[in-house]
Amino acid sequence: DAGVxxxxxxxxxxxxxxxxxxxKPISGHNSLFWYRQTMMRGLELLIYFNNNVPIDDSGMxxxxxxxxxxxxxxxxxxxxxSEPRDSAVYFCASSPQVSREGYTFGSGTxxxxx
Amino acid sequence: SQQGEEDxxxxxxxxxxxxTMNCSYKTSxxxxxxxxxxxxxxxVHLILIRSNEREKHSGRLRVTLDTSKKSxxxxxxxxxxxxxxxxxxxTAVNQxxxxxxxxxxxxxxxxx
Numbered sequence: 201d202a203g204v205x206x207x208x209x210x211x212x213x214x215x216x217x218x219x220x221x222x223x224k225p226i227s228g229h230n231s232l233f234w235y236r237q238t239m240m241r242g243l244e245l246l247i248y249f250n251n252n253v254p255i256d257d258s259g260m261x262x263x264x265x266x267x268x269x270x271x272x273x274x275x276x277x278x279x280x281x282s283e284p285r286d287s288a289v290y291f292c293a294s295s296p297q298v299s300r301e302g303y304t305f306g307s308g309t310x311x312x313x314x
Numbered sequence: 315s316q317q318g319e320e321d322x323x324x325x326x327x328x329x330x331x332x333x334t335m336n337c338s339y340k341t342s343x344x345x346x347x348x349x350x351x352x353x354x355x356x357x358v359h360l361i362l363i364r365s366n367e368r369e370k371h372s373g374r375l376r377v378t379l380d381t382s383k384k385s386x387x388x389x390x391x392x393x394x395x396x397x398x399x400x401x402x403x404x405t406a407v408n409q410x411x412x413x414x415x416x417x418x419x420x421x422x423x424x425x426x
Contacts, residue, residue, distance in 0.1 A: 204356075233413055242418040243357075243402070255411060291356055299406035299414050302347055302359030 206292050206306035213313055218280040221309045224273055225294030233293045233303065234267055234277050243291075249275065250298060261286075282313045318346075318403045318417035326423045333390040335420040337403030338383075344406045346379055346386050347414065351400045360388075360401075365408075393424045 205224040213219050225232045233248040247257040249269045257267070264283070269275040279286055289310050293303040321336045337346070345364045349357040363370045363379045363386065370377045376389040390397055400421045404414040 231413075235416075243416040245413050245415070248413045250411070256413065293357075298411055299344065302362055303349075303357075303404075303414060304359065305349075305356035307356045 204292055204294050204304050204306035206290075206309050208309060209307065211309060211311045213282055213311070215283055215313055216281040217313075218278065219282045219286075219311060219313075221277040221290050221292075221311070223275045223277070223292030223306060225275070225292070226304055227273065229294035229296055229304070231295045231298050232269060232275050233295070234275070235291045235293065237289045237291060237308070238287075246277070246290075248298070255298075279311075282311075284313045287311055287313050318405050318415060320401070320403055320417045320420040322420060323418070324421045324423070326425070327393055329393060329395055329424055329426045331393055331424075333393050333397070333422055333424070335388045335401050335422070337386045337388070337417060339386075339403075339405045340384065341405075342381070342408045344408050346377075347404045347406070348375075348377060348386075348388050349402045349404060349416075351402065351419070353399075357402065390422075393422075395424050395426045398422060398424045 207222045234246040235243050237243045245259045247267045252269045267277045289308045291308045293305045295303045318337050318339045347362045348360045351357045361372050363377050374391045379386045400419040402416050402419040404416045
């Protein structure tokens with residue numbers, strides 16, 4: 201398996217633009233997670249899905265953020281409109297279960313909003 | 315909210331020395347996991363220890379868990395320059411359906 205695949209690896213966008221981050225989890229993993237990493241706040245859970253259904257989105261900062269998982273092999277995280285404070289590394293991870301096994305992380309998307 | 319806190323924040327050692335990192339947490343857990351992150355990369359799962367286990371080994375890694383003190387330690391023996399990375403503990407709280415909560419990590423630097 202190629203692991204968790206995220207795209208793009210880097211994204212630079214202007215404030216106010218829409219940004220879409222993409223993730224392909226490991227086949228057979230039932231849980232998918234979106235985390236955001238910054239120096240100040242560390243790794244924060246944004247949202248996670250179980251069997252394609254959003255379970256906990258309490259970490260999503262505000263209505264500008266939305267996430268979807270239309271099928272078991274694809275998820276998106278969208279920010280509209282983007283702001284400079286959204287600059288961070290966004291990680292997608294997948295796991296066979298929510299927290300009873302280890303997570304496999306993607307390489308991340310480094311987002312810079314100018 | 316931060317469940318796990320690693321200590322120290324940064325650690326510098328020489329190759330061949332042992333490195334010990336600690337993690338404290340606040341609420342009861344089902345398991346605790348350790349991850350490594352090399353600069354500019356994603357996190358890699360190292361080891362998982364369940365709440366009914368006290369010690370676990372994997373190669374040069376040794377993890378202990380003390381649920382009475384709500385703490386865990388990660389020991390890397392005979393460190394190598396390639397061990398240079400950030401190390402994170404993550405806790406799975408004892409509540410069904412709750413995702414892992416990560417600490418802020420310990421940055422380990424191993425010089426040759």
